[in-house]
Structures are given as structure tokens and as C-alpha cells.
Amino acid sequence: MDLKSNHSSPILTDPMPITKPRLRIHDSLLPYSSSGFISQGPFLTIPWKKPGLLDDVLSTSWFDAMKSSSPRNIIKYNGYDFSSDDVDVAYNNWMLKYPSALTSIEQIVSSAKGKKIALFLDYDGTLSPIVDNPDDAFMSNAMRAAVRNVAKYIPTAIISGRSREKVLRFVGLKELYYAGSHGMDIMGPVQPLADRTTEVKDESLYQPASEFLPMINEQVFVSLVEITKHIEGAKVENNKFCVSVHYRNVDEKSWTTVAQYVQDTLKRYPRLRLTHGRMVLEIRPMLKWDKGKAVEFLLESLDLSSSEDVLPIYVGDDRTDEDAFKFLREGGHGYGILVTPAPKESNAYYSLRDPSEVMEFINSLAIHKKSVSRFDLYI
Numbered sequence: 001m002d003l004k005s006n007h008s009s010p011i012l013t014d015p016m017p018i019t020k021p022r023l024r025i026h027d028s029l030l031p032y033s034s035s036g037f038i039s040q041g042p043f044l045t046i047p048w049k050k051p052g053l054l055d056d057v058l059s060t061s062w063f064d065a066m067k068s069s070s071p072r073n074i075i076k077y078n079g080y081d082f083s084s085d086d087v088d089v090a091y092n093n094w095m096l097k098y099p100s101a102l103t104s105i106e107q108i109v110s111s112a113k114g115k116k117i118a119l120f121l122d123y124d125g126t127l128s129p130i131v132d133n134p135d136d137a138f139m140s141n142a143m144r145a146a147v148r149n150v151a152k153y154i155p156t157a158i159i160s161g162r163s164r165e166k167v168l169r170f171v172g173l174k175e176l177y178y179a180g181s182h183g184m185d186i187m188g189p190v191q192p193l194a195d196r197t198t199e200v201k202d203e204s205l206y207q208p209a210s211e212f213l214p215m216i217n218e219q220v221f222v223s224l225v226e227i228t229k230h231i232e233g234a235k236v237e238n239n240k241f242c243v244s245v246h247y248r249n250v251d252e253k254s255w256t257t258v259a260q261y262v263q264d265t266l267k268r269y270p271r272l273r274l275t276h277g278r279m280v281l282e283i284r285p286m287l288k289w290d291k292g293k294a295v296e297f298l299l300e301s302l303d304l305s306s307s308e309d310v311l312p313i314y315v316g317d318d319r320t321d322e323d324a325f326k327f328l329r330e331g332g333h334g335y336g337i338l339v340t341p342a343p344k345e346s347n348a349y350y351s352l353r354d355p356s357e358v359m360e361f362i363n364s365l366a367i368h369k370k371s372v373s374r375f376d377l378y379i
């Protein structure tokens with residue numbers, strides 16, 4: 001399926017402040033409202049009071065937030081500390097609320113009866129294991145084969161915090177949809193899908209934050225690289241519409257210094273905001289756009305937004321994936337599946353422990369869809 005467009009060129013490289021994007025999408029999906037919007041860019045309709053720097057970690061301090069993003073500190077549950085044995089007990093109890101998507105596969109596919117499934121996959125920690133060096137986060141060939149196979153039967157998109165180009169290089173499958181930079185850079189398949197006879201002509205693009213590109217790449221990224229270069233282990237990653245400042249390999253004593261530099265940067269660029277990932281501080285445009293919006297946008301653009309006909313499934317492991325889980329849960333659209341080895345509160349419906357379970361789940365979905373499409377041939 002192409003990204004849907006009623007216009008000759010679906011390519012949208014500018015947010016086009018006064019007219020609307022050329023892709024046919026509903027107003028509510030736009031990162032800015034169409035009413036009362038004049039000419040200064042999409043970020044204006046977001047409340048101008050800059051939220052507290054740690055808006056997404058509530059009242060905890062920077063340092064606590066950074067610590068809680070560490071997988072080394074996840075044996076806390078409901079305010080209590082657990083030994084690793086206790087974690088198993090806690091995990092099993094937690095699974096009553098977030099059942100395994102593997103053991104619930106029958107239930108999931110029966111909710112999809114008579115509907116299409118649309119599959120959304122996060123990359124790091126979902127398709128690839130978490131590793132110390134972000135440049136080494138390769139997915140296995142078996143995982144790649146699983147994703148390639150499922151995409152033959154189910155429209156499949158990768159939604160990542162990485163730049164779109166980088167995640168495409170890691171995944172290496174041109175037949176998928178990609179949304180990089182936490183959904184701020186969306187592209188359709190660059191080669192025909194297996195079940196398609198006509199060639200895809202356009203790389204349909206949607207970039208709601210395109211005006212931020214020079215600021216982020218030429219100023220913010222460059223200055224963060226410069227100011228953090230003396231901090232051993234710090235790594236600044238250019239994710240095109242956002243910048244990731246990794247502290248996974250930084251001595252805990254220097255975490256406050258990393259945080260200070262990021263905070264100073266945010267003060268200098270009030271149109272940017274902070275989000276937390278796994279041992280990473282991420283700076284991104286202050287735009288009402290996230291992975292949830294990207295999922296909504298893709299469903300709408302692909303004509304897959306009717307809950308009557310489509311069951312979207314989103315698999316992800318990180319805080320930023322919660323926006324997509326929330327969108328699916330609140331609209332009763334579909335299911336979020338949280339990938340985690342330890343209990344945590346989530347807007348997801350189901351859980352998987354790690355990327356190997358994700359692969360098993362993807363394979364099960366493909367088997368199911370393959371058998372359904374075979375059956376369809378005979379009726």
C-alpha cells in the first residue's frame with residue numbers, strides 16, 4: 001500500500017505553515033491546529049510556557065530520572081526493592097495485568113478476525129538487543145527474515161528514535177514503512193511490496209519538523225559533541241530531527257555533568273524539549289508529535305484507520321513507545337505490546353520479555369496471516 005495522497009506528488013519536505021500537508025490527513029493529526037494559526041510555524045500552538053525540563057519524569061530529579069532509565073536499576077516494583085528471585089515472582093504477578101503476547105496469540109488473532117492487521121515495530125530493544133555502543137545495535141539475520149516474511153502479509157512499519165536513514169541501514173528491508181526521529185520523518189516503501197504488481201514511484205515523505213533541521217544539525221548536535229568531548233564514555237548521536245546524548249558508558253559520578261550540559265543547551269534553545277530513553281537524554285523539537293502521532297498518521301495515510309476493519313499492533317520497549325501504546329489504548333484502536341524483562345507500568349495490553357520473544361511473536365503472526373490468506377483463496 002502506498003502512503004495515500006490525493007495529489008500528484010506525495011512528497012512533503014516542508015511543514016507548509018499556512019496550507020496543509022499534501023498527504024490526505026485529518027486536521028487532528030497535524031502537529032499544529034489549522035485554526036488561528038498564522039505564519040510562524042507549527043510549534044506556536046503548543047503552550048508557550050515551557051514545561052519543566054523533566055516534564056516526563058514528574059517530580060524526580062534529573063539524576064533519579066537518569067538512574068531509573070538504567071536497566072541495572074529495574075528491580076524496584078511498586079516502591080519496593082526485590083532480589084532477582086523476587087523479580088521473577090513480581091514479573092509473574094505483573095503478567096496477570098500484561099499477559100504474554102505469545103501465550104495470548106490466539107486471543108490477539110481472534111480479535112483480528114475479519115480485519116487487517118497493521119504491525120508497528122520499534123527498533124532498539126525490540127528488534128535488536130540493547131548493547132553498549134549504539135553503532136553496534138545490529139539485528140540478527142533471523143529477526144530480519146522474520147520481519148521480511150511478516151511484511152509479505154501485513155503492512156509493517158518501523159518506528160524509531162534513530163534517524164530514518166540509520167534505522168533503514170540497520171534493518172535493511174526496503175519493503176517496509178519507516179518513521180525515524182521518533183516519528184518526525186516518515187517514508188513509505190522504496191520498492192514494491194511482495195503482493196503488489198505496480199511499482200512504487202515515490203518515497204512518500206512527511207517531516208513535520210523540517211524547519212528544525214538546520215538548528216539541530218548545525219548548532220545543537222555540533223555544540224553537544226564539543227562540550228561533552230571531555231566526558232569519558234559520553235556519546236552524542238545525530239538522529240536528524242533529534243539529538244541523543246548517551247550516558248550508558250559514562251561513570252555515574254559524571255552523569256550530573258552530562259545532565260547539566262543538556263539542560264544548558266535546552267536553555268539556549270527554548271524551542272527544543274527533553275525526553276528520556278534508556279540511559280539516553282534526547283533533545284527534540286517542541287512539537288506536538290510523537291510515536292503515537294506517527295502511528296495515527298500512517299494508519300490514516302494508508303487508509304487503515306477504521307477500527308472496524310483494522311487491528312494495529314505496536315511492539316516497543318521504551319518510554320517513547322508509550323505514546324503509541326496510549327494512542328492505541330485510548331482510541332480502542334488496537335494493542336500495544338511492551339518488551340521488558342522486568343515489571344513496569346505501561347499503556348500496553350500485552351508483554352514480551354525480549355527481542356527473541358518478539359521474533360517468535362512476529363513469526364506466529366506471519367503463520368496465522370499466511371494460513372488466513374490461503375483459506376481466502378478457497379472461499
Ligand SMILES: O=P(O)(O)OC[C@H]1O[C@H](O[C@H]2O[C@H](CO)[C@@H](O)[C@H](O)[C@H]2O)[C@H](O)[C@@H](O)[C@@H]1O
Binds near residue numbers: 133
Ligand atoms: O526508538 P528506538 O528505535 O528504540 O530508539 C531509541 C534509542 O535507541 C538507541 O539507544 C538505545 O539503544 C542503544 C543500543 O542498544 C543503547 O546503547 C542505548 O543506551 C539505548 O538508549 C539509539 O542509539 C538512540 O539514538 C535512540 O533514540
